[in-house]
Amino acid sequence: MTEKRPIWTKSFINISISTFFIFVVFYALLTYIPIYVMNDLGGTATQGGLAVSAFLVSAIIMRFFAGLILEKYGKRNVLVLSILMFAVSTILYIFVGDFTVLLFLRFFHGIWFSLMTTVGGAIAADLIPPERRGEGLGYYGIAMNLAIVGGPFIALTLLPYVTAQSIFSIFAVIMAIGFLCALSVKLDEVPAAPKEAERKLVFSDFVEKKAVPIGSVAFFVSFAYASIISFISVYAESLGLIKTASFFFIVYAIAMLLVRPFSGRIFDSIGPNVVIIPSLIIFAIGLFSLSQTDSPWMLLFSGALVGVGYGTLLPSFQTLAIQAADKHRSGHATGTFFALYDTGIAIGSVSLGIIAAAFGYSNLYLILAAFILCAVFYYVWVMKKQTKATN
Template sequence: MVEKSPIWTKSFINISISTFFIFTVFYALLTYIPLHVMEDLNGTVTEGGLATSVFLVSAIIMRFAAGMILDKFGNKQVLVFSVLMFTFSTILYIFVGSLTMLLLLRFFHGIWFSLVTTVAGAIAADIIPPARRGEGMGYYAIAMNLAVVAGPFIALTMQPLAASQTIFIVFSVIMVIGFICVLFVQVEQFPKEAAVRRKLSISNFLETKSMPIASVGFLISFAYASIITFISVYAESLGLLQTASFFFVVYAVAMLLVRPFTGRIFDGKGPDYVIIPSMIIFALGLLLLSFTGSSWMLLLSGALIGLGYGTLLPSFQTLAIQAAEKHRSGYATGTFFAFYDSGIAIGAASLGVMAGFLGYSGLYMFLAVFILLTGIYYKWITSRTIDTGKG
């Protein structure tokens, strides 16, 4: 019997820990900045939302240049420098005392978030043995999923107990540890001839082979934007705001329980055996959410969404990387997240308008059908562009 190549190498562990800290700070700031704007900078709710939008805009713009930057400077160099700058940006929050400076910092910070998450995802994919990439990327995605719980928990726990400078110092310490971790990541360097010089074209910015599956990721993240943007507002309207604080805890636990199995099924039987059931479960979670009237229903919907959406993200990222040549994994990762981030941003902006017409219950019912239709689109896309068979 042939021994499996290991996933949990020193480099993989360090890149995963660093990614966890990066996303923890990202989600902590996402939760805390609007409160900071309103309570410490005398801003409005709209200005608090603007601080989030500015960050996402710079991140999306940077996605399109990320692959080219990795080609020019190398994965390890870009990893170390981008994490260093992300850490430096986090430290700067301690000294910002006006809304204008905060918005400029959020734009600056978004650049480095975009670059570091692109290069870290590409490096993680390269470190993982190709035959176990579905399983390995599933484990890597745990770092991001756990941060969804850890970041807001830290921010909301500290917010009533500490001054803003103290909270930003804690975020900075977390990132210093994350920076130390990336120094121990060993990265394979591709030969120079692998990066072919071309005239300026779309391939300088995006991986065209990854775009079809990235478009599916866009539709999934568009629907998921309704969860991260409106779940607390919807829960409050139902009188379930206290329960909502446990929504993502249940989400994370459900996701963690299935992650060791889904990755192996992905590698052993093929992506369809994971993606199609996950889309159905995600749709069921959204449907249950539309009928929610009690705490147990809200938490059960969180579990279903964790099982469904929590499995889809690493699956699509893996397919996007597998669609490209190995030396273009950075382009593939950047392309996938450019589409993914755009889905979140457009969803957050447009679904609020839709909720005004349909109500939140009607919105989640609509999105349940939307996800099932996305599943049909996925099958059409993969039948035309990529092999979703075994291995």
């Protein structure tokens, strides 16, 4: 019997820790920036939303260039540079005193977030034995999921006690630790296929076509998930459950952590459909449960279902996107995947707010539950089409 090759190497641990700190700061800023704009810069809620959007716009744009940059300069070089610049950008918040300057900084910051998260996922995939990639990327995804809890918790806990400059300074220290971990990542780079010295850029330099089908499924799922990120606290407040809402993502994280080790192994040993189809259905049930919520326990139960369902889907989709591409194109595949995923979040955050204003939050979650059930059939169609193409 062949011994399993290890997942938890020193480099894999370090890239996971770096990613965790990146996402802690990302989610902390996502929570804190609108408050900072209104309380410290004298801005409006609309300006606070604009500051969030500027970050996401640059991140999405950079996704399409990330694969080309990784291929040209090497994954480890891009990793170190992008985390360094992300840390420097975090430090610069300390000196911001004007909304216009903040807007430019947010756009600049988003560029390095996009590069780092793209290269981080690609490096993690390269470090994991191919036969254990579903399991390994599931573990890697825990870093992002835990940050959903850790980032807002740090920001909101510090808010009543310290100044904005102190909060940004703490974020900078967190990023310094993340940068030190990134320096310890070692990687055997896979050379790309040789190219002519002078040539025109083509579509494949920006997009990995083989990652688009599963990326489109992730787009629809992240579109629905935007309702959780953007509106769960507002919805809970409308139900008189705002105190319970602070525990929603804690329950989400615990549920996700309980199933992640098993779901990754099942993905590798039996196949993706056995993991993804039930996870889509559970996510849909979680959204339906939210639409019917009228008590604290039901809100937390919904959080557990969303954690099991959605928390399993993201690493599973990312694994399929990377597996669909050639190994030296893992950076392009990761960039393409996250471009579609981020676009779903961005569009969902805006359009679902309009739907919620028209029909109410309860009906919004009911509509999205049906939407995700439709996504099950779309996923099955995509996988059948992809299987035919490879045969």
